Amino acid sequence: AADGKSVVRALYGGATSLNLSSQRIKDVPKCVSRLTKLSVLLLNNNSISRLPVELLSLRQLAELNLGNNDLEEVPAVLGHLESLKKTLPVHDRWVLTNLVVLNLNHNLIQRLPPEIKSLTKLQHLSVLDNNLEEVPVEIGYLASLSEINLTSNKLSQLPQQLYQCKELTKLYAARNKLASLPEVVARFVLQEDRNRFSLIHRMLPRYPSLAALLACGSCCAVCLGPFLTTWLECVHFVRLKKDMKMKTLLTVPVRALVCSYKCFNREGHSFYGVATR
Ligand SMILES: [Zn+2]
Known part of the structure:
Protein backbone atom coordinates (compact mmCIF):
# COMPACT_ATOMS: atom_id res chain seq x y z
CA ALA A 1 0.00 0.00 0.00
CA ALA A 2 1.03 3.59 -0.56
CA ASP A 3 1.09 4.29 3.16
CA GLY A 4 3.38 1.29 3.79
CA LYS A 5 5.90 2.64 1.29
CA SER A 6 5.89 6.08 2.93
CA VAL A 7 6.57 4.53 6.32
CA VAL A 8 9.44 2.40 5.02
CA ARG A 9 10.96 5.41 3.27
CA ALA A 10 10.56 7.46 6.43
CA LEU A 11 12.16 4.71 8.51
CA TYR A 12 15.28 4.66 6.39
CA GLY A 13 15.56 8.43 6.42
CA GLY A 14 15.03 8.87 10.17
CA ALA A 15 12.14 11.17 9.27
CA THR A 16 10.87 13.89 11.58
CA SER A 17 7.60 14.26 9.71
CA LEU A 18 5.29 11.80 8.04
CA ASN A 19 2.34 12.59 5.82
CA LEU A 20 -0.20 9.78 5.58
CA SER A 21 -3.18 11.98 4.80
CA SER A 22 -5.82 10.90 2.26
CA GLN A 23 -4.60 7.29 2.03
CA ARG A 24 -7.88 5.54 2.94
CA ILE A 25 -6.22 4.25 6.10
CA LYS A 26 -8.42 2.42 8.60
CA ASP A 27 -5.66 1.13 10.84
CA VAL A 28 -2.53 3.15 11.36
CA PRO A 29 0.41 0.85 10.62
CA LYS A 30 2.07 -0.11 13.88
CA CYS A 31 5.52 0.35 12.35
CA VAL A 32 4.88 4.13 12.51
CA SER A 33 5.74 3.75 16.18
CA ARG A 34 9.33 2.99 15.16
CA LEU A 35 9.74 6.51 13.77
CA THR A 36 10.72 7.77 17.18
CA LYS A 37 12.12 11.04 15.80
CA LEU A 38 8.75 12.08 14.36
CA SER A 39 7.61 15.53 15.38
CA VAL A 40 4.83 15.90 12.77
CA LEU A 41 2.35 13.16 11.92
CA LEU A 42 -0.43 13.87 9.45
CA LEU A 43 -3.21 11.28 9.42
CA ASN A 44 -6.05 13.49 8.24
CA ASN A 45 -8.63 12.48 5.61
CA ASN A 46 -8.66 8.76 6.33
CA SER A 47 -11.09 6.33 8.01
CA ILE A 48 -9.27 5.98 11.32
CA SER A 49 -11.37 5.09 14.36
CA ARG A 50 -8.56 4.27 16.79
CA LEU A 51 -4.84 4.67 17.19
CA PRO A 52 -2.50 1.81 18.08
CA VAL A 53 -1.07 1.95 21.59
CA GLU A 54 2.37 1.56 20.04
CA LEU A 55 2.28 5.23 19.04
CA LEU A 56 3.18 5.97 22.65
CA SER A 57 6.78 5.62 21.52
CA LEU A 58 6.53 8.88 19.52
CA ARG A 59 7.94 10.92 22.34
CA GLN A 60 8.97 13.85 20.15
CA LEU A 61 5.58 14.25 18.50
CA ALA A 62 4.59 17.91 18.50
CA GLU A 63 1.91 18.05 15.79
CA LEU A 64 -0.75 15.43 15.21
CA ASN A 65 -3.46 15.89 12.61
CA LEU A 66 -6.37 13.47 12.89
CA GLY A 67 -8.85 15.68 11.10
CA ASN A 68 -11.62 14.15 9.00
CA ASN A 69 -11.57 10.58 10.29
CA ASP A 70 -14.05 8.27 12.06
CA LEU A 71 -12.94 8.83 15.66
CA GLU A 72 -15.77 8.49 18.17
CA GLU A 73 -13.48 9.30 21.07
CA VAL A 74 -10.14 10.93 21.71
CA PRO A 75 -7.58 8.14 21.23
CA ALA A 76 -6.28 6.78 24.52
CA VAL A 77 -2.67 7.38 23.52
CA LEU A 78 -3.41 11.10 23.80
CA GLY A 79 -3.84 10.91 27.50
CA HIS A 80 -6.70 8.93 28.90
CA LEU A 81 -4.81 5.80 29.53
CA GLU A 82 -6.92 4.49 32.40
CA SER A 83 -7.16 1.10 30.74
CA LEU A 84 -3.45 1.06 30.00
CA LYS A 85 -2.16 2.43 33.28
CA LYS A 86 -2.07 -0.93 34.96
CA THR A 87 0.09 -2.45 32.28
CA LEU A 88 2.46 0.45 31.61
CA PRO A 89 5.34 1.64 33.75
CA VAL A 90 4.75 5.09 35.26
CA HIS A 91 7.12 6.95 32.93
CA ASP A 92 5.29 5.58 29.88
CA ARG A 93 1.85 6.81 30.86
CA TRP A 94 1.84 10.30 29.40
CA VAL A 95 4.34 10.16 26.63
CA LEU A 96 2.54 12.29 24.04
CA THR A 97 2.88 15.25 26.38
CA ASN A 98 5.09 17.11 23.91
CA LEU A 99 2.14 17.74 21.61
CA VAL A 100 1.85 21.39 20.61
CA VAL A 101 -0.74 21.12 17.84
CA LEU A 102 -3.63 18.68 17.93
CA ASN A 103 -6.24 18.62 15.18
CA LEU A 104 -9.33 16.47 15.72
CA ASN A 105 -11.60 18.34 13.30
CA HIS A 106 -14.47 16.57 11.51
CA ASN A 107 -14.75 13.44 13.65
CA LEU A 108 -17.54 12.10 15.85
CA ILE A 109 -16.02 12.85 19.25
CA GLN A 110 -18.53 13.37 22.09
CA ARG A 111 -16.22 14.29 24.90
CA LEU A 112 -12.74 15.48 25.66
CA PRO A 113 -11.34 13.31 28.45
CA PRO A 114 -10.32 15.12 31.66
CA GLU A 115 -6.87 13.63 31.17
CA ILE A 116 -6.38 16.15 28.38
CA LYS A 117 -4.80 18.21 31.14
CA SER A 118 -1.65 16.10 30.66
CA LEU A 119 -0.99 17.83 27.33
CA THR A 120 0.58 20.78 29.09
CA LYS A 121 2.52 21.98 26.03
CA LEU A 122 -0.54 22.08 23.81
CA GLN A 123 -0.92 25.46 22.12
CA HIS A 124 -3.46 24.79 19.38
CA LEU A 125 -6.40 22.49 19.95
CA SER A 126 -8.94 22.17 17.18
CA VAL A 127 -12.08 20.06 17.61
CA LEU A 128 -14.19 21.73 14.94
CA ASP A 129 -17.27 19.84 13.71
CA ASN A 130 -17.58 17.04 16.27
CA ASN A 131 -20.30 16.05 18.76
CA LEU A 132 -18.84 17.62 21.90
CA GLU A 133 -21.49 18.20 24.55
CA GLU A 134 -19.18 19.78 27.08
CA VAL A 135 -15.64 20.88 27.65
CA PRO A 136 -14.03 19.44 30.79
CA VAL A 137 -12.98 21.90 33.50
CA GLU A 138 -9.51 20.36 33.26
CA ILE A 139 -9.03 22.46 30.12
CA GLY A 140 -7.89 25.10 32.61
CA TYR A 141 -4.67 23.16 33.17
CA LEU A 142 -3.54 23.74 29.59
CA ALA A 143 -1.26 26.62 30.49
CA SER A 144 0.22 26.96 27.00
CA LEU A 145 -3.08 26.91 25.13
CA SER A 146 -3.30 29.93 22.85
CA GLU A 147 -5.98 28.85 20.39
CA ILE A 148 -8.97 26.54 20.74
CA ASN A 149 -11.53 25.85 18.06
CA LEU A 150 -14.83 24.39 19.27
CA THR A 151 -16.92 25.53 16.31
CA SER A 152 -19.84 23.31 15.23
CA ASN A 153 -20.34 21.08 18.25
CA LYS A 154 -23.21 20.58 20.71
CA LEU A 155 -21.92 22.67 23.57
CA SER A 156 -24.43 24.34 25.86
CA GLN A 157 -21.80 26.21 27.84
CA LEU A 158 -18.11 26.82 28.17
CA PRO A 159 -16.29 26.13 31.40
CA GLN A 160 -15.31 29.04 33.61
CA GLN A 161 -11.86 27.44 33.82
CA LEU A 162 -11.00 28.77 30.38
CA TYR A 163 -10.01 31.87 32.37
CA GLN A 164 -7.03 29.97 33.68
CA CYS A 165 -5.58 29.57 30.20
CA LYS A 166 -3.59 32.77 30.39
CA GLU A 167 -2.11 32.41 26.90
CA LEU A 168 -5.51 31.95 25.25
CA THR A 169 -6.05 34.61 22.61
CA LYS A 170 -8.32 32.81 20.13
CA LEU A 171 -11.49 31.05 21.13
CA TYR A 172 -13.89 29.88 18.43
CA ALA A 173 -17.23 28.53 19.60
CA ALA A 174 -19.71 29.49 16.89
CA ARG A 175 -22.37 27.03 15.72
CA ASN A 176 -23.02 25.34 19.04
CA LYS A 177 -26.08 25.17 21.26
CA LEU A 178 -24.90 27.77 23.72
CA ALA A 179 -27.91 28.73 25.84
CA SER A 180 -26.75 32.25 26.51
CA LEU A 181 -23.78 34.44 25.85
CA PRO A 182 -21.20 32.60 27.92
CA GLU A 183 -19.90 34.57 30.82
CA VAL A 184 -16.31 33.92 29.84
CA VAL A 185 -16.86 35.64 26.50
CA ALA A 186 -18.97 38.39 28.04
CA ARG A 187 -16.24 39.30 30.49
CA PHE A 188 -13.67 39.36 27.75
CA VAL A 189 -15.84 41.60 25.56
CA LEU A 190 -16.68 43.92 28.47
CA GLN A 191 -12.99 44.19 29.37
CA GLU A 192 -12.01 44.92 25.76
CA ASP A 193 -14.82 47.45 25.47
CA ARG A 194 -13.15 49.50 28.20
CA ASN A 195 -10.25 50.14 25.86
CA ARG A 196 -11.46 52.74 23.40
CA PHE A 197 -8.75 51.78 20.91
CA SER A 198 -9.77 48.12 20.79
CA LEU A 199 -11.53 46.57 17.83
CA ILE A 200 -14.35 45.38 20.07
CA HIS A 201 -14.98 48.89 21.39
CA ARG A 202 -15.25 50.20 17.85
CA MET A 203 -17.38 47.33 16.54
CA LEU A 204 -19.83 46.94 19.40
CA PRO A 205 -22.15 49.79 18.32
CA ARG A 206 -22.83 47.84 15.13
CA TYR A 207 -24.41 45.07 17.22
CA PRO A 208 -27.11 46.88 19.20
CA SER A 209 -28.70 43.74 20.70
CA LEU A 210 -25.34 42.55 21.97
CA ALA A 211 -24.53 46.02 23.29
CA ALA A 212 -27.90 46.12 25.09
CA LEU A 213 -27.23 42.75 26.69
CA LEU A 214 -23.77 43.79 27.81
CA ALA A 215 -25.17 47.01 29.23
CA CYS A 216 -26.68 44.84 32.00
CA GLY A 217 -23.16 44.05 33.17
CA SER A 218 -21.66 45.21 36.44
CA CYS A 219 -18.30 45.83 37.94
CA CYS A 220 -16.58 43.88 40.71
CA ALA A 221 -16.34 45.76 43.98
CA VAL A 222 -12.95 44.18 44.70
CA CYS A 223 -10.96 43.99 41.42
CA LEU A 224 -13.16 46.45 39.45
CA GLY A 225 -13.28 43.90 36.60
ZN1 LIG B 1 -13.23 40.78 41.06
Whole structure:
Protein backbone atom coordinates (compact mmCIF):
# COMPACT_ATOMS: atom_id res chain seq x y z
CA ALA A 1 0.00 0.00 0.00
CA ALA A 2 1.03 3.59 -0.56
CA ASP A 3 1.09 4.29 3.16
CA GLY A 4 3.38 1.29 3.79
CA LYS A 5 5.90 2.64 1.29
CA SER A 6 5.89 6.08 2.93
CA VAL A 7 6.57 4.53 6.32
CA VAL A 8 9.44 2.40 5.02
CA ARG A 9 10.96 5.41 3.27
CA ALA A 10 10.56 7.46 6.43
CA LEU A 11 12.16 4.71 8.51
CA TYR A 12 15.28 4.66 6.39
CA GLY A 13 15.56 8.43 6.42
CA GLY A 14 15.03 8.87 10.17
CA ALA A 15 12.14 11.17 9.27
CA THR A 16 10.87 13.89 11.58
CA SER A 17 7.60 14.26 9.71
CA LEU A 18 5.29 11.80 8.04
CA ASN A 19 2.34 12.59 5.82
CA LEU A 20 -0.20 9.78 5.58
CA SER A 21 -3.18 11.98 4.80
CA SER A 22 -5.82 10.90 2.26
CA GLN A 23 -4.60 7.29 2.03
CA ARG A 24 -7.88 5.54 2.94
CA ILE A 25 -6.22 4.25 6.10
CA LYS A 26 -8.42 2.42 8.60
CA ASP A 27 -5.66 1.13 10.84
CA VAL A 28 -2.53 3.15 11.36
CA PRO A 29 0.41 0.85 10.62
CA LYS A 30 2.07 -0.11 13.88
CA CYS A 31 5.52 0.35 12.35
CA VAL A 32 4.88 4.13 12.51
CA SER A 33 5.74 3.75 16.18
CA ARG A 34 9.33 2.99 15.16
CA LEU A 35 9.74 6.51 13.77
CA THR A 36 10.72 7.77 17.18
CA LYS A 37 12.12 11.04 15.80
CA LEU A 38 8.75 12.08 14.36
CA SER A 39 7.61 15.53 15.38
CA VAL A 40 4.83 15.90 12.77
CA LEU A 41 2.35 13.16 11.92
CA LEU A 42 -0.43 13.87 9.45
CA LEU A 43 -3.21 11.28 9.42
CA ASN A 44 -6.05 13.49 8.24
CA ASN A 45 -8.63 12.48 5.61
CA ASN A 46 -8.66 8.76 6.33
CA SER A 47 -11.09 6.33 8.01
CA ILE A 48 -9.27 5.98 11.32
CA SER A 49 -11.37 5.09 14.36
CA ARG A 50 -8.56 4.27 16.79
CA LEU A 51 -4.84 4.67 17.19
CA PRO A 52 -2.50 1.81 18.08
CA VAL A 53 -1.07 1.95 21.59
CA GLU A 54 2.37 1.56 20.04
CA LEU A 55 2.28 5.23 19.04
CA LEU A 56 3.18 5.97 22.65
CA SER A 57 6.78 5.62 21.52
CA LEU A 58 6.53 8.88 19.52
CA ARG A 59 7.94 10.92 22.34
CA GLN A 60 8.97 13.85 20.15
CA LEU A 61 5.58 14.25 18.50
CA ALA A 62 4.59 17.91 18.50
CA GLU A 63 1.91 18.05 15.79
CA LEU A 64 -0.75 15.43 15.21
CA ASN A 65 -3.46 15.89 12.61
CA LEU A 66 -6.37 13.47 12.89
CA GLY A 67 -8.85 15.68 11.10
CA ASN A 68 -11.62 14.15 9.00
CA ASN A 69 -11.57 10.58 10.29
CA ASP A 70 -14.05 8.27 12.06
CA LEU A 71 -12.94 8.83 15.66
CA GLU A 72 -15.77 8.49 18.17
CA GLU A 73 -13.48 9.30 21.07
CA VAL A 74 -10.14 10.93 21.71
CA PRO A 75 -7.58 8.14 21.23
CA ALA A 76 -6.28 6.78 24.52
CA VAL A 77 -2.67 7.38 23.52
CA LEU A 78 -3.41 11.10 23.80
CA GLY A 79 -3.84 10.91 27.50
CA HIS A 80 -6.70 8.93 28.90
CA LEU A 81 -4.81 5.80 29.53
CA GLU A 82 -6.92 4.49 32.40
CA SER A 83 -7.16 1.10 30.74
CA LEU A 84 -3.45 1.06 30.00
CA LYS A 85 -2.16 2.43 33.28
CA LYS A 86 -2.07 -0.93 34.96
CA THR A 87 0.09 -2.45 32.28
CA LEU A 88 2.46 0.45 31.61
CA PRO A 89 5.34 1.64 33.75
CA VAL A 90 4.75 5.09 35.26
CA HIS A 91 7.12 6.95 32.93
CA ASP A 92 5.29 5.58 29.88
CA ARG A 93 1.85 6.81 30.86
CA TRP A 94 1.84 10.30 29.40
CA VAL A 95 4.34 10.16 26.63
CA LEU A 96 2.54 12.29 24.04
CA THR A 97 2.88 15.25 26.38
CA ASN A 98 5.09 17.11 23.91
CA LEU A 99 2.14 17.74 21.61
CA VAL A 100 1.85 21.39 20.61
CA VAL A 101 -0.74 21.12 17.84
CA LEU A 102 -3.63 18.68 17.93
CA ASN A 103 -6.24 18.62 15.18
CA LEU A 104 -9.33 16.47 15.72
CA ASN A 105 -11.60 18.34 13.30
CA HIS A 106 -14.47 16.57 11.51
CA ASN A 107 -14.75 13.44 13.65
CA LEU A 108 -17.54 12.10 15.85
CA ILE A 109 -16.02 12.85 19.25
CA GLN A 110 -18.53 13.37 22.09
CA ARG A 111 -16.22 14.29 24.90
CA LEU A 112 -12.74 15.48 25.66
CA PRO A 113 -11.34 13.31 28.45
CA PRO A 114 -10.32 15.12 31.66
CA GLU A 115 -6.87 13.63 31.17
CA ILE A 116 -6.38 16.15 28.38
CA LYS A 117 -4.80 18.21 31.14
CA SER A 118 -1.65 16.10 30.66
CA LEU A 119 -0.99 17.83 27.33
CA THR A 120 0.58 20.78 29.09
CA LYS A 121 2.52 21.98 26.03
CA LEU A 122 -0.54 22.08 23.81
CA GLN A 123 -0.92 25.46 22.12
CA HIS A 124 -3.46 24.79 19.38
CA LEU A 125 -6.40 22.49 19.95
CA SER A 126 -8.94 22.17 17.18
CA VAL A 127 -12.08 20.06 17.61
CA LEU A 128 -14.19 21.73 14.94
CA ASP A 129 -17.27 19.84 13.71
CA ASN A 130 -17.58 17.04 16.27
CA ASN A 131 -20.30 16.05 18.76
CA LEU A 132 -18.84 17.62 21.90
CA GLU A 133 -21.49 18.20 24.55
CA GLU A 134 -19.18 19.78 27.08
CA VAL A 135 -15.64 20.88 27.65
CA PRO A 136 -14.03 19.44 30.79
CA VAL A 137 -12.98 21.90 33.50
CA GLU A 138 -9.51 20.36 33.26
CA ILE A 139 -9.03 22.46 30.12
CA GLY A 140 -7.89 25.10 32.61
CA TYR A 141 -4.67 23.16 33.17
CA LEU A 142 -3.54 23.74 29.59
CA ALA A 143 -1.26 26.62 30.49
CA SER A 144 0.22 26.96 27.00
CA LEU A 145 -3.08 26.91 25.13
CA SER A 146 -3.30 29.93 22.85
CA GLU A 147 -5.98 28.85 20.39
CA ILE A 148 -8.97 26.54 20.74
CA ASN A 149 -11.53 25.85 18.06
CA LEU A 150 -14.83 24.39 19.27
CA THR A 151 -16.92 25.53 16.31
CA SER A 152 -19.84 23.31 15.23
CA ASN A 153 -20.34 21.08 18.25
CA LYS A 154 -23.21 20.58 20.71
CA LEU A 155 -21.92 22.67 23.57
CA SER A 156 -24.43 24.34 25.86
CA GLN A 157 -21.80 26.21 27.84
CA LEU A 158 -18.11 26.82 28.17
CA PRO A 159 -16.29 26.13 31.40
CA GLN A 160 -15.31 29.04 33.61
CA GLN A 161 -11.86 27.44 33.82
CA LEU A 162 -11.00 28.77 30.38
CA TYR A 163 -10.01 31.87 32.37
CA GLN A 164 -7.03 29.97 33.68
CA CYS A 165 -5.58 29.57 30.20
CA LYS A 166 -3.59 32.77 30.39
CA GLU A 167 -2.11 32.41 26.90
CA LEU A 168 -5.51 31.95 25.25
CA THR A 169 -6.05 34.61 22.61
CA LYS A 170 -8.32 32.81 20.13
CA LEU A 171 -11.49 31.05 21.13
CA TYR A 172 -13.89 29.88 18.43
CA ALA A 173 -17.23 28.53 19.60
CA ALA A 174 -19.71 29.49 16.89
CA ARG A 175 -22.37 27.03 15.72
CA ASN A 176 -23.02 25.34 19.04
CA LYS A 177 -26.08 25.17 21.26
CA LEU A 178 -24.90 27.77 23.72
CA ALA A 179 -27.91 28.73 25.84
CA SER A 180 -26.75 32.25 26.51
CA LEU A 181 -23.78 34.44 25.85
CA PRO A 182 -21.20 32.60 27.92
CA GLU A 183 -19.90 34.57 30.82
CA VAL A 184 -16.31 33.92 29.84
CA VAL A 185 -16.86 35.64 26.50
CA ALA A 186 -18.97 38.39 28.04
CA ARG A 187 -16.24 39.30 30.49
CA PHE A 188 -13.67 39.36 27.75
CA VAL A 189 -15.84 41.60 25.56
CA LEU A 190 -16.68 43.92 28.47
CA GLN A 191 -12.99 44.19 29.37
CA GLU A 192 -12.01 44.92 25.76
CA ASP A 193 -14.82 47.45 25.47
CA ARG A 194 -13.15 49.50 28.20
CA ASN A 195 -10.25 50.14 25.86
CA ARG A 196 -11.46 52.74 23.40
CA PHE A 197 -8.75 51.78 20.91
CA SER A 198 -9.77 48.12 20.79
CA LEU A 199 -11.53 46.57 17.83
CA ILE A 200 -14.35 45.38 20.07
CA HIS A 201 -14.98 48.89 21.39
CA ARG A 202 -15.25 50.20 17.85
CA MET A 203 -17.38 47.33 16.54
CA LEU A 204 -19.83 46.94 19.40
CA PRO A 205 -22.15 49.79 18.32
CA ARG A 206 -22.83 47.84 15.13
CA TYR A 207 -24.41 45.07 17.22
CA PRO A 208 -27.11 46.88 19.20
CA SER A 209 -28.70 43.74 20.70
CA LEU A 210 -25.34 42.55 21.97
CA ALA A 211 -24.53 46.02 23.29
CA ALA A 212 -27.90 46.12 25.09
CA LEU A 213 -27.23 42.75 26.69
CA LEU A 214 -23.77 43.79 27.81
CA ALA A 215 -25.17 47.01 29.23
CA CYS A 216 -26.68 44.84 32.00
CA GLY A 217 -23.16 44.05 33.17
CA SER A 218 -21.66 45.21 36.44
CA CYS A 219 -18.30 45.83 37.94
CA CYS A 220 -16.58 43.88 40.71
CA ALA A 221 -16.34 45.76 43.98
CA VAL A 222 -12.95 44.18 44.70
CA CYS A 223 -10.96 43.99 41.42
CA LEU A 224 -13.16 46.45 39.45
CA GLY A 225 -13.28 43.90 36.60
CA PRO A 226 -16.47 43.70 34.49
CA PHE A 227 -18.92 40.81 34.46
CA LEU A 228 -22.35 40.06 33.08
CA THR A 229 -23.77 37.43 35.42
CA THR A 230 -23.60 38.24 39.11
CA TRP A 231 -21.33 35.74 40.73
CA LEU A 232 -21.69 36.76 44.34
CA GLU A 233 -23.91 39.35 45.91
CA CYS A 234 -22.39 41.05 48.94
CA VAL A 235 -23.13 43.80 51.36
CA HIS A 236 -20.83 46.29 52.99
CA PHE A 237 -21.62 48.74 55.74
CA VAL A 238 -21.18 52.43 55.20
CA ARG A 239 -20.81 54.63 58.27
CA LEU A 240 -22.46 57.82 57.11
CA LYS A 241 -20.49 60.08 59.44
CA LYS A 242 -17.03 58.64 58.93
CA ASP A 243 -17.27 57.47 55.31
CA MET A 244 -19.62 60.06 53.84
CA LYS A 245 -18.95 63.04 56.16
CA MET A 246 -22.66 63.22 56.95
CA LYS A 247 -23.97 64.45 60.25
CA THR A 248 -25.45 61.21 61.46
CA LEU A 249 -24.08 58.19 63.27
CA LEU A 250 -26.16 55.81 61.14
CA THR A 251 -24.51 52.81 59.45
CA VAL A 252 -26.29 51.61 56.29
CA PRO A 253 -25.85 48.39 54.33
CA VAL A 254 -24.93 48.88 50.67
CA ARG A 255 -25.12 46.22 47.99
CA ALA A 256 -21.82 45.20 46.40
CA LEU A 257 -21.20 42.68 43.64
CA VAL A 258 -18.11 40.53 43.46
CA CYS A 259 -16.89 38.79 40.29
CA SER A 260 -15.46 35.56 41.71
CA TYR A 261 -14.65 33.64 44.81
CA LYS A 262 -11.07 34.59 44.15
CA CYS A 263 -11.98 38.22 44.77
CA PHE A 264 -14.33 37.41 47.64
CA ASN A 265 -11.61 35.43 49.41
CA ARG A 266 -9.04 38.16 48.95
CA GLU A 267 -8.00 39.80 52.20
CA GLY A 268 -8.47 43.45 53.00
CA HIS A 269 -12.05 44.15 51.95
CA SER A 270 -15.18 44.37 54.06
CA PHE A 271 -17.78 42.80 51.79
CA TYR A 272 -19.99 40.16 53.33
CA GLY A 273 -21.62 37.56 51.12
CA VAL A 274 -25.42 37.50 51.29
CA ALA A 275 -26.46 35.33 48.38
CA THR A 276 -24.80 33.06 45.87
CA ARG A 277 -25.85 31.83 42.51
ZN1 LIG B 1 -13.23 40.78 41.06
